[in-house]
Structures are given as C-alpha cells and as structure tokens.
Amino acid sequence: MNPVNYLYLAALLFTIGAVGVLIRRNAIVVFMCVELMLNACNLAFVTFSRMHGNLDGQVIAFFTMVVAAAEVVVGLAIIVSVFRARHSASVDDASLMKL
C-alpha cells in the first residue's frame, strides 16, 4: 500500500486537531486537540522516515513524545490551577484581559 496515504491521514488528523482547538471551549479538550496535532506530526515523521528509508523521522517521533509529555505536565498544571481558581475549565471564561 502506498505510504503516501499515511501522509493524507496525518494531514487529516492535524486538521481535525486544529479545528478542534478552534471550536472547543473546554481547556482540557483544546489541549487534547493540540496533542492530536502533535501525534499527526509523529505519523507524518514516521511515514516520511519510511519513504526516505532513514531513521531520523522515527527518532524525531520519540523526541516529540517526550516534548508532548513535558507539555502535558506544564499544561495540566496551569489548567488545573486555573480550574481551581475559577471552578471552570472553559477557555472563554478566561477573558479578563481584552482590548
């Protein structure tokens, strides 16, 4: 099967993630969408790695997972602290600062 299809899938996932970020309110969900985008990137990396026949892409994928994990840690920390302060995880509630 043509590996290119995996690229299309990756692009699709990425777009889904991006749109999710744009339309979902709950900070956690938004964050999960970002993770989805990162994983779409991983898929693309692995596919390209397969096509080019070198390992860089796969290695990068591992790096990406680590970074994603770190983001989760930091992100959740912030989101949870906000949630505790406001008893709401809606990104739209966090709009004290505007204009």
Place this chain on the structure above:
Amino acid sequence: MSSMAVHSLWTTAAEPLDKIPAPHIEYTQLSPVLIVLGAALVSVLVEAFVPRKARYHSQVFLSVLALVAAFAAIVGLAAGGYGSTKAHIAAMGAIAVDGPALFLQGTILLASLVAVFTFAERRLDPADHGHKVDSFAAEAAAVPGSEQERAAVKAGFTTTEVFPLALFAISGMLVFPAANDLLTLFVALEVFSLPLYLLCAVARRKRLMSQEAAVKYFLLGAFSSAFLLFGIALLYGYAGSVSYATIARVVDGSIGAVDPALADTMGNDALLLIGFAMVLMGLLFKIGAVPFHMWTPDVYQGAPTPVTGFMAAATKVAAFGALLRLLYVVLPGLTWDWRPVMWGVAIVTMLGGAIVAITQTDIKRLLAYSSIAHAGFLLAGVIAATPSGISSVLFYLGAYSFVTIGAFAVVTLVRDAGGEATHLSKWAGLGRRSPLVAAVFAVFLLAFAGIPLTSGFSGKFAVFKAAADGGAGALVVVGVISSAIAAFFYIRVIVLMFFSEPKADGPTVAVPSPLTSITITAGVAVTLVLGLAPQYFLDLATQASTFVR
C-alpha cells in the same frame, strides 16, 4: 528498496554496542549553554534540599554566577575567533557556533542577567508579616484568596522556583538561535517556552490575570509549536533530513535527495513551501508578528512585570536569531519565494502594532503593542537579505532588549495599593512627583520612538538603511509612517507624566534596591551610548554577521 534499507538498519543495530561511534561533542564551544543548563539543574537541587530561608540568596547567587560565567565563556569563544574564522558546526551538526550565534547568545545572557535582577527585587512591596516579598506568588499552587494562600504568606513562602525556571528558559533561548537542525530548533523552542508558560502564572498580585495569561500563552504556544512541528515534518519529507545544511543543498538543487515516489505524488515543491510556511509561522508567533501577535498584549499584561520584561527582550532576540538562521542558511535558495510574503507580514506588523497601540490605556499593553511594531521594524531589516541586514538586526536587537527591560523595570516601580499602577491615568503628573523616574522613563519612550541620540534611532536607522540598500524602499516609507503614528502614543505618555497635574490618589514611586537600580541604569546607559557612539557595537554586529553553513 527502502524496506531493505530499513531491515539492514535493524541488523546493524544488532551488532555489539561498542561498535557505535561515540558522538563527538565540543564541550568548550558549547560551554555557555552547558553552564546555564547545569546551573539550572543545580538550582533545582537547591530548591529540593536547601532550607527555605537560604534559598532566595543561594538561588540569586547561583543564577547570577551562572549567567556571568556563561557570558565570560561567550567572550572567550568570541576572542578565540569562533565568531569569525573558526566558526563551525558543533555537536554532530546540531548546533552552530558562529558570529550571529555568539552575538545573540551574549545579548540574551546580558538581558537575562539584568532581568534576573528584577526577578530578585524584594523592596518594592512593603514587607508582609515581616517577610520581604518579591513580585511572585507566595505559593503558586494555592488557590488565589484561599486559606492556604494566606497561610503561605504568613509563613513567608516565596516562589524561588522562578530562578531555575528562568535558567532553563535561558538555556533554551541560548540554543534556539544556534540550532542547526530543525529538531534541535523544536526542542530548544519547547525548552524555553514551557518554563515561560509557568513563569507567567506565578504573579503575586492579580493572580487570576496572571493565570489567565499563562493559559492563553500555553494553549496558543502549543498550538503554534504544533504547526512548527508539522512544518518540520514536511520539510523532512521534502529533503529527507532535518539538518539545515542538507535541506539548503536540496533546495538549491545541488543534491536531489527527493524520493521519486514523493516527487510525483507531492508535486514539485509543495512540501517545501508549505513546510516552510508552517515553520515560519511558528517563529513569527514567538516574534509576535501580526497576525500571530494576539497573545502578546494579554500575556504581557498578565504576566509578572519582571517576567514580561524578560520575555519581551530575550524571547525576541532568540526568535529573531532562529528566523535569521532559517532564512539565510536554510532557504537562501528560496529568497524570491519568502521575500514577498515577509514584506506583507512586515507591513501589517508595523502598521498594526502602531495603530492599535494608540488607543491603549494600560502601560503594559501599550508596551506590548510597541514591541509588535518594533518586531515589524526588525522584519524590515531581515527582509533586506544582505549582510548589512543581518548586522543591523543584531544591533537593533541588542539596543531594543535593554530599552525594553529598562522600561518594564520602571513600570515595576510605580505602585499603589493594588500593586503596580499600570493604568495610564494613574501616571498623570508623575513628572511632578518624581522627576527622575519620569525622566528615565521618558528616555526609554523616546528611544522606543526612535528620537535621535537614543539607541532606538541608531537601530531604526540601521535597519531602514539596510532595507533601503536591499531594495525595500517602500518598506522604509511604511516604517517611517508607522513610526510617525507610534510617536503619537509615546508622546501621549510623556504628556501625561509631565504636563498634566498629579492626581490626589496617584501612585507612589517605590524606592528600589540596587538590583532594579542597576537594571534601569544599565538600560539608560546602553540607550544613550548606543545613541551617541554606536560605532563600536555596529562593528561588533558587522563582524558577527556571517552565518556558518
């Protein structure tokens, strides 16, 4: 064939480990980064094991020491000729050690040093329950206004974690402009972004806004880095490698590494162009260029002011360094594709920043928009695509970062009951109350406005000159117009400070400790020196303006 290749890789991996050649790392040339990174780790240990009372001092001492040492290392390397003759790519092609890298790292370190001083300032707020307090929350984890927080304040807790966080961020920033492959670029980006997200969240006053700023910054930052990453993936797909050198060679066609299968499915350069655009977006986000700027005002306003100053200065320097390297090293072959795009971005950034700033009422937001406008000016220099363009941008970054930190440091001084009085109306008649502070701030504003005899003018002239030389005369005109618009709101603040009567309930100006004083003095000194006799630093920037390939 590819499947075979992969299989062979597996088999080679089955060989005894000692066959794998150890990577060759030039530790001396990476020393600046390593020092800061090491210091960061140590200061984590300090957080873990040093008793609370001693933490503050040990952390400050450690950070300052690390930064000074790192800067010394930079100077040593530069003196050793790594900036010019011996410039080369270290760490198996991951990190470039060359003029721009060293210059920018030096700038970042100096900026961070003075920024750390403002972090450590503990005299602005009156002592709370007999404990000196700085700009950071007693216990960031505690819910604002909760019993827990009150207890923490009573106990005199302070968030000394900001120092290790800052150090991590700095180390990431040091790598960012030096990164010589896209993976390192991405990792460095995350390494300095994540700590910044946290730093934004730990303000002492107005904690809700602080946390909100953190959330916005985090979500949008993650969003943008996802784009960056996907862009990297596409570029990798195009060139089969993430190393700048290789990509550059593929782009200018000296080697055609493109998998034929890709070539015909993806069509000629779509991968390259889309990938480039997405990477660019990631960098423009950090720079705060329109339309990727919208996080800037909110974050700048919400974050603790010292952090804001640190971000505004150091992040910009690092991001522009990375952008320059990307455009000049990776994609010189693509100049005719990216220039028009960047033209557009530069124009909307200059005008957008200047115009929206006019109607701002909060000093920190005002400075945020001004930083956006300045990003536009810098982009004009970047677009020049000439050595003088590089050097002018380097010079501008150096000049600008000190003005910014100085300005935000002054903002920390003007306080009322609710902490910093950042609403412009509160600044009325400041010139009557404390002429000195007002005068200093006026100097910074004039520098922002690019009035002659300040560093702002030298920098602006340098980039505009480069742009005009590079055939971007129209950009210069737009730049001139937008600086005319920008002048208006800088002047407005000066009018407010000097020509309007002080309000009865106006803010007081806190008398800072030597730390902040040093920061501000340094800012003023650099502003005036670069304004009156910039030649030496221009030479420096010029020498440092050649990228290693």
Place this chain on the structure above:
Amino acid sequence: MSFPLLTVTAAVPAVGAVLTAAVPAARRTGAKWLALLVSLATLVLAGVVWAQFEPGGPRYQLTESHAWIKDFGVRYELGVDGIGVALIGLTALLIPFIVLAGWHDADPLETSSKRWRPTQGFFALILMVEAMVILSFEATDVFLFYILFEAMLIPMYFLIGGFGDRAHSGSDENAAAQRSYAAVKFLLYNLVGGLIMLAAVIGLYVVAGNFSLTEIAEARANGSLDMATNTERLLFLGFFFAFAVKAPLWPLHTWLPNAMGESTAPVAVLITAVVDKVGTFAMLRFCLGLFPEASKWATPAIVVLALISIVYGALVAVGQRDIKRLVAYASISHFGFIILGIFAMTSQGQSGATLYMVNHGISTAALMLVAGFLISRRGSRLIADYGGVQKVAPVLAGTFLIGGLATLSLPGLAPFVSEFLVLVGAYARYPVAGVIATTGIVLAALYTLVLYQRTMTGPVKEEVRALPDLRARELAVVAPLIAVLIFLGVFPKPLTDVVNPAVQHTMSDVQQKDPQPQIQNVEAAK
C-alpha cells in the same frame, strides 16, 4: 589640528545647560545667573567666530572633521559659511535677552512639590536648545544636521508644554490642556516632517554613500555622482517637507500659532526667532546645495506657496484677537518672504532672505518680548483687554511701537533692508510674484497699527490704569535689541559683507545667474 572653535561654541551652552540643571532647588537665582553668564560667554564665542571668519576666504571655514559612525557613512563635520556665521550670531545674540526676559517666567508656584525644579529646567532647556541650534548651523554633515534637527524638538517640546504662559483665559486645567495640545501639535508636526526627511536621508545615503555636504556637492559637480531626475526630486521633496514644516510654510503652519500662543513670550521668541530659522537655513544650504535641479523644478510651486503664506498669514493676523497669535501669523507672513527670497534664485533675493532671517529674529524678539512684558502685567493675551496703555506706560508703548514698525519693515529699521531686497530679487525673476508680495507691506501696516491702536491708544481702560512702566531689567532687554535694529537698518554692511560671498556660492550651486537689466550701459550714461 587647530583649536575646535565651532565645537566649543556649541559645547559651552550644552555644558552650561547641564550645570544649570544640576543647581539645587533652593538656589534658583543662582541658576538664572549661571544661565545668563553662559549665554553671554556663548555670545563672546560667536563674536570670535565672526572675527575669525574671512568673507573672502574658502566657502566653509573653521572646519572640523572627525570619524563618527563609519557604518552610516557619518562624520562629525563642522564648518561655517557666511550664512551660518550670521545665524550663529543671531542665536547667540538673542539667547541672553531671552534668558533675561524669562527671568521670572519659571519661578515655581507654591503648590508644586519640593523636588520639582522648574526654574533650573527652564533655563537648562533654553541653553540646550541654543547649543543644538548653533551646532545645526555649523554641521556640514547631513546626518549630523538631521540628528540635531530632530533632537532639538525635545527640549523645545518641554519648554512649550512645561512652561506655559501664566496669562491665560479660563481655568488652569483648561490652560494646561491647551498647552499640552500645543506642545503635542508642535512635536508631531515637526516629528512627521523629520521622519519623512529621515526616509529622504536614508535615500540620500543609498544614492550617495556618504553624508558629507562638501563631498556630495563635489561629486555632483564633477559628475561622478548623478541622480536620476525622479530620485533627486523625491529626495528634495523629503527634505523640503521637513524644512517647510519647521519654517513654517502654508499650509503646514498651523502649529506655530498654538505653540507661540500657549508658551511664554521668551519661548515664543525662541521658537520663531531661533529654531524656525533652522528650517529656512536648511532650505538654503541643503535643498539648494544638494538638489539644485530639483530645486529649480520645484521653484514655481514653492513660490506660489510662499506668496500664499505672505498674504494669507497677514490677513489672518489682522483677524486675531490674541496678541501672541497675531505675532505668530505675522511671522508666518514673514517666513513667506524669506522662502520667496530663497527660491527667487537671485543674489538680491537670497542675500535678502538671509538678512531677513537675522532681522526678523531681532524684530520679532523686540515686539514679542515687549508684548510679553505687557501680558505679564495685565494677565491677559486678549487685545480687547487693553487700551490706552501708552498713557500709563509710555516707554513700554514706545518700544512696542518701534517693534511694530520694525515688523512692518519701516525704512531705517533693519527689516526694511531685507524685505526690499527680497522683493527686488523676487521681482527680477518673477515680476508678478514681486508685485503680489508687495501687497504684504500694506497688510503688515494694517495688522501692526491695528494692534497698536487697540492696545496702546484711546481712553485708558480701568484694568490697565495701574500698569507699571518698563522696569530696568525689561529695558535692558529691549533697548539693545532696538539699537541693533536701527544700526542694521542704516548700516547693514557688516552683515552683507559676510553674507554675500556665501550667497554667491549658493547661486553657483544652483547654476543660476542674476537676470541682467535690459539697459546695460546705464553707468556710461551717468
């Protein structure tokens, strides 16, 4: 390396400014005296410059040149020609009187806090302006000039906005608002002009590669540097716009009445008599010197604008209710004459214009300062609030009248010489323009005498009955100025001797010859 006379001449007031600013709050009077002494020292130095300058000698004399910002092709290059010498002389001459006239204008009010030191600031700023103006007259490097041209806005801005005229109608807040409006208007107008000039300056660098006036002029002369026609025109416009704002030329003039109206009389004099001269000076030296072709191309349009300024300024002046705004519009009319003289491109016109800069400086100073004394007595700027002053304060009225007569350029007073030269010069090249400009002398008589009649003559108003006559200090300000006016009116030779050679250089810059009279052998007929 000879003695850097020019640098010192500019440095003395600069250093003086710093010292004055440093005087402790309590020592207010000391600061005043210090400022006065410094300005007098500068006057002496200017005299030395005048003495050192040889009219017959090379174009730029007492030159200095040091490397400054290599990357920008900028050098610290100084040198004076006759025009520069004359204007340096004017500046150095006026500042002591401005200081003396503003002796009490910046005394702090009881309300202001202890750390606020307006007096020191006031005089320091004045000296700083003097330093920058003098240096800008000396600069032969375009970039250096530009820097000063822009930088001098800042001290001026604080002088206008920070030390307004205490004689104002309406509430203090209202006055403060109007004052800062005037200051901001002044700054923004000039800043915009300056920024547009900045674009042109950068363009000049791209074209020429350096900023040295002499080098560029040479390169243009020997053809090693030839600008495309359009490039030259664009650059010219960039420069001219900035100077036209500063000068000010219609329709870019509206900042001047606000600025002069809201600021104290000495500052108003500083604006119109000293700082604005930089604009006209720069037209003569930079616009004509760097872009001769473009100058010739733009001349017709500029002449028209100048004529509009002359007539329009005078007419609007007639309609003013505020003494200082009236003087401001009169100045706009006079700047029209200066610009007309410059762009008439005749020896008489340009010599006249240069003399005009000097004479207008002195005459406006005389008129405005006396007006200031009057206003500070009565506490109002409205013409309608006065009447019959000459009955109670004859000396004040007399000096005011002489200032006014100078403004309407009566023969025997300095301005007549320059105005007539400008008219003749303009007529020789553009007869119609000459005739239209001549109507200006009638209008000048109109606004001056109407002002005098309404304020000084007629029955004595109750409010002015108690006005004291000029005090010794004030007389010391006015008398010398009037003496100079009369002297230069009947014996302008010292000035013309210095100016003529420089004007000849400018004429050769723009490759212009004076139009010759139709009948050549008149002398033979004699």
Place this chain on the structure above:
Amino acid sequence: MENLIALLIGAPLLGAAVLLLGGRRLDKSGHWLGTLLAAVSFVIGLVLFADMLGKSADDRALHQTLYTWIPVEGFQADMAFQLDQLSMTFVLLITGVGTLIHVYSIGYMEHDERRRRFFGYLNLFVAAMLLLVLADNYLLLYFGWEGVGLASYLLIGFWQHKPSAATAAKKAFIVNRVGDMGLSIAIMIMFTTFGTFTFGPVLAATGEASEGKLTAIGLMLLLAACGKSAQVPLQSWLGDAMEGPTPVSALIHAATMVTAGVYLIVRSADIFNAAPDAQLVVTVVGAVTLLFGAIVGCAKDDIKKALAGSTMSQIGYMILAAGLGPIGYVFAIMHLVTHGFFKAGLFLGAGSVMHGMNDEVDMRRYGGLRKYMPVTFITFGLGYLAIIGFPGLSGFFSKDKIIEAAFAKGGTEGWILGTVTLIGAAITAYYMTRVMLMTFFGEKRWQDDENGRPPHPHESPRSMVIPMVLLAVGSVAAGALFEFSGFVEWLEPVTGFAHGHSPISAAAVTTATIAVMVLGVGLAYVQYGRRPVPVVAPRGSLLTRAARRDLLQDDFNHAVFVTGGTHLTRSLVYVDHSLVDGVVNGTAAAVGGLSGRLRKLQNGYARTYAVSMFGGTAVLIAATLLMRAV
C-alpha cells in the same frame, strides 16, 4: 561745501534723538532745543543757497556720498545726497516754514505736558522731509518718504487718548502705504530696467527704455504721489488728519509733506516726458482732485477740514501742472512754494482762532472775530487774498501761470484742463470767502464748550503771532518775487522749461481768472455775508450733503475695503481653523478611529486568537504557493 548737506539733516535728527530719548529732564528746555536745531538747519540751508547762487547755472548741483547703504551683488544703494536747485527750493521751504512753525508751536502747545515729545516728532519730520528731498536715489527717497509718513502718523495721533485721533493716524499711514507700494514697485521696475535707481543714471537713460516700462514706472510713481499728496483716489486720509494739532496741519498737511508727491513727479520729469500716457493720467488725477477738494471745501463747517479740502484742491493744481510736462513743472513748484506760505499762514490763523475759542473748530460757532483778534484777522486775510489769487499777491501769479499752461497744453484736453482750472479758481474763491465770512464777520454765534466755559476770544501770544506775520508777508510777496527774480531760469536746469503756446492770450486768461474769482467771492458774499449763518447746519442740497461726507468717497472705502476686508479676514481665520487645521486633525481622528475598531478584535478569547493564527497560516501558505505559481 557739500559736507554741509549731511549737517542739514543731522541737526534736526539730533534734535529728535535727544528730545525723544532725553526723558523728563528736558521737559523745561526741550522746545527751545528743537526750535534752535530747526533754525540751525535753516541757516545752513541759507549758507548753501548763497553758495549756490554764486555758481553758474549748470554746476550748481552738489553731491555728497556718505557710505554704501545696501551693498549686495548687483544692487548698490548709497547713503548719498544731491542738492540741486529743486532740492534747494524745498530745503528752504521746509526749514524756513518749519522753523516758523516750531516757534508757533512753543506757544500753541504750552499747556500740553507732552510738548517735549511733540517737538521731537517735529524735528524728526523735518529731518525725514529733508532726507526725502536731498536723496540722490529713489531708495533713499523712499526712506525719507516713509520717514515723513511715520512723523505724520505720530503727529496726527499725537493726542492718542482721542480714539478719533488714533484712528485718523492709522488711516493716514495705511493709505500712504498703498502709495508706498507704488513707489517700491516703481523702484523694482527701474532696477530691472536700468540696473540702478540713482536719479542721475536712471533719468539719463530714459531715452533707451521702452515707453511701456516708463509708463509703468510713471503710473507707479503717480500712485505714490497720490498717497502722499492726498490725490484722488487716495485722498481720504487728509481730512481726518486734521485731528492732529494745528501746527502739524500747517507744516505737514499743508506746506510740506503733502507736496512731496509733486516733488516726486517733477524730480522724475524725464520719465514722464517720455511717457505721455502717464502724463495724461497725472493731469486727469490733478484735475479731478482740484475739483473734488474744492467742492468738499465748500461744504465743511470744520474750519480745518475746509482748509484741508482747499489743500487737496491746490495740490491738484500742482499735480495737474506737473502733468503738463516742461511747460508746467516750474509753475507747479512755484505754486507749491507760494501755497506753502499762504496755506501755512491760513492754518496758523485757524489755530490761533481755535486757541482763542476753546479749540472750537465749527465755523458756525464763530463769527465777528475780527474785532477780538485783529492780527490773526489781518494775516489770515492776506493769506485768503493770496489763495483766491487776488491780483498782486503770491497766489495770483502762481495759479495764473498754471491756468495758462493748462490751456497751453493744446487741443481739446488743453481746453478741458483750462476750463477745469478756471472753475476751480472760482470755487476756491467761493469757499475761502465762506470761511472768511463765517469766521471773522457776521454776528457772534459762540457756544460754551462741553464743560460750560464761555469762549473769551483774545489775540494769541507773541510766539504764535510772529510766525503768522512772517508767513503773511511771504504769502503777499513770494509770488511777485518769483515772477520777477527769474524763478523759471533758476529751476530750468533741473526741470527743463518750455514756453507753452496757449490758444488764448495770457491777458485773456488773467482777466478770466480775475473774473471767476470775483464771481466766486460774490456768490459767497450773497450766501454768507448778506444773511445770517445758522448755527446748526441746514440739511442742504444733495450735493452739499454728499460733499460733507467727502462726496461719499469715504463711505465707499469703508463699504468696500473696511467691511469687505473684515469679512475676508474673519472667513480666513475660520478657514485656517477648520479647514487647514481640520484636515490634519481629521487624519489623526481617522487613525484613532481605525485603532479603536481594530482594538475590538482583541476580545480576550483564546479561540479567537487561535483563529487569527490559523487564518494567518493559511494565508501564509497560500501566498507562498502563489509566489511560486506566478
């Protein structure tokens, strides 16, 4: 000898400086100093005159160059003087009459606490007037020209506390400025035509210049003359100028300054000779003015204003004569001098009357004064006889000559001009008789002044009487003197002279003159001598009412220039504020509005920001691909 010329001007100038700067300590002695210096100047004049008579007719002109006034490339204006017969005549008139009037003023201004300044101004005037007539180039003449303008401004407005006086002074100066405009334009044309504006070269070179240029110069000079000499259409200021103290009216607005226009035209004789069109205009202006002034003079009840009208009319004669060319120049000057005597005398007489009548100026409130102030009556009477051209008195000779010359102009215009001059002579006789009768004859019509003091007419002090007597002598003798002492030959070298050939014989003209004179006198006697003069002026005919208002010419000026000008300036002020300034403020406001609108995008919602980023990226990608596509 020529070095004395500077002293001629220097003496009164010194006086002016000392008196004006001297301060109060000179209040006691000031007037004596001023008078003395004027006299000194007169004596120097006499010395120079004697010296001049000693020389042959052709090299009588003296030159003195002090220094170069305005040295600019191609433009040389010298501070240099030229004293020839023409200037000499004026010097004597100015210093002579001037000195007398200084003396007169000592008494007249006795009770004025600002007398010192008055004398300072008088000296200033004398100096400026001398500069005017002694200058050897037009620019220096312009200097003096405006100098006398200033002096007249200061003296008309001497009683500044009177709004009317201040207004009159301002009006005089501004109207004169209009004339001065002409003079400066004339100088510009000369400069571009001849490359110089010194009398000698310019007048010598007129032959080579095109007639068009010369006509232009001539008309511009005429404009100047109209301003200074109160000729139509710039005459309106002279009547108001009577607000000034009477000695001023006598010296400046009768004897000397107002005749400067005549001097200018005669001085520029060569230019006008070569520009007949200009000459024609000059004669027309002169003719119109002489009728205009005369008519106005008939209607005024204010004695000084009546005399002012007369002055206008008499100068009209001179201008007309000057316009006739070589056949008229000499007589213009001759009439100028004689007029200087009798008109000054008349004004001083009027002043003396007012002095006795609590400064009452309305002739309807005089009457029967001849018994109370005999000397004034006699001197005034002699002046009166002189002006109406009573045979044998000065006015007779000079005016008669002008009328002859007018006819001698030849052709229809000769007839027209001649007739006009004759009518003028008749009207002159009429209004002067009217003045005479209303003032000195008839019954008393005295009124108490505003603070109820009844007038007690008395003869004026000696300081005032003596000048009146001397001037009376002059007005009697001057004409005959000139007639028989060869004034014509004296002036001829300067002005040139040609005998006109009048279509009718001189005798006929003379008889006609005398006839119309008698006619005018008779008419006046019938109207004012036979029946009593009403104290309140009757409404009078339309013409009378118009004449009282200066034939509505002033109203015209007011309607057109004053009202129109006010509206113009008001609207310009508005334009300046709302249009010129408005554009700038509008731009600023627009940018501000845009800013406010863009600001709304920053709505605080992270998702919105993400959208803008997403869209931005899309645009970025699209643009990049597009760039490659094109």
